Amino acid sequence: GAVVSQHPSWVICKSGTSVKIECRSLDFQATTMFWYRQFPKQSLMLMATSNEGSKATYEQGVEKDKFLINHASLTLSTLTVTSAHPEDSSFYICSARYRGSSGNTIYFGEGSWLTVV
Amino acid sequence: KQEVTQIPAALSVPEGENLVLNCSFTDSAIYNLQWFRQDPGKGLTSLLLIQSSQREQTSGRLNASLDKSSGRSTLYIAASQPGDSATYLCAVRRVGNDMRFGAGTRLTVKP
Numbered sequence: 001g002a003v004v005s006q007h008p009s010w011v012i013c014k015s016g017t018s019v020k021i022e023c024r025s026l027d028f029q030a031t032t033m034f035w036y037r038q039f040p041k042q043s044l045m046l047m048a049t050s051n052e053g054s055k056a057t058y059e060q061g062v063e064k065d066k067f068l069i070n071h072a073s074l075t076l077s078t079l080t081v082t083s084a085h086p087e088d089s090s091f092y093i094c095s096a097r098y099r100g101s102s103g104n105t106i107y108f109g110e111g112s113w114l115t116v117v
Numbered sequence: 118k119q120e121v122t123q124i125p126a127a128l129s130v131p132e133g134e135n136l137v138l139n140c141s142f143t144d145s146a147i148y149n150l151q152w153f154r155q156d157p158g159k160g161l162t163s164l165l166l167i168q169s170s171q172r173e174q175t176s177g178r179l180n181a182s183l184d185k186s187s188g189r190s191t192l193y194i195a196a197s198q199p200g201d202s203a204t205y206l207c208a209v210r211r212v213g214n215d216m217r218f219g220a221g222t223r224l225t226v227k228p
Contacts, residue, residue: 043220111160
């Protein structure tokens with residue numbers, strides 16, 4: 001089946017620095033990718049929809065200048081957390097839409113754990 | 118706006134019991150509904166996916182049903198085992214393609 005890979009799986013960064021998380025569709029082209037965030041003991045919340053070649057669409061309450069999303073190719077979307085703070089510590093997970101002959105399917109990456117110290 | 122609710126929030130059962138997890142959603146215009154399992158500190162494992170035109174899906178000891186008109190889905194787990202202990206998430210995929218997740222049911226199966 002289709003595979004979506006996220007990197008890094010775990011990252012620790014200092015407060016005030018920026019960190020980039022990559023989401024790659026390994027064996028298919030994904031014109032649309034989605035970024036979610038999950039705080040401890042809470043559910044996944046959609047942050048933004050990433051469309052190849054255009055600006056991402058952010059959900060209400062998500063700061064686009066803080067969470068920079070770039071979807072420059074059909075197989076890669078990146079999420080950059082800028083000027084990270086401890087409250088940004090969370091589980092970030094992406095998904096990619098695969099369009100096949102029988103319809104389209106969403107595949108999730110493995111997720112990335114971010115800890116800001 | 119699609120709201121997804123899961124009941125109960127937590128459930129503890131002895132090994133061997135059959136159990137039902139519930140999921141409800143407010144907007145019936147869905148593309149599909151998916152049940153996931155999430156272990157502590159881990160990502161998502163897809164369990165069952167039900168297309169909007171389907172009524173149920175089965176995989177091993179798991180059976181998921183979908184009643185789109187009433188905005189409900191259930192996940193039935195037969196003969197529960199300690200290895201089933203995890204958080205179970207219900208997610209509804211909208212026609213616009215993104216997914217909305219419930220808060221999850223935290224299941225503990227005691228030996």
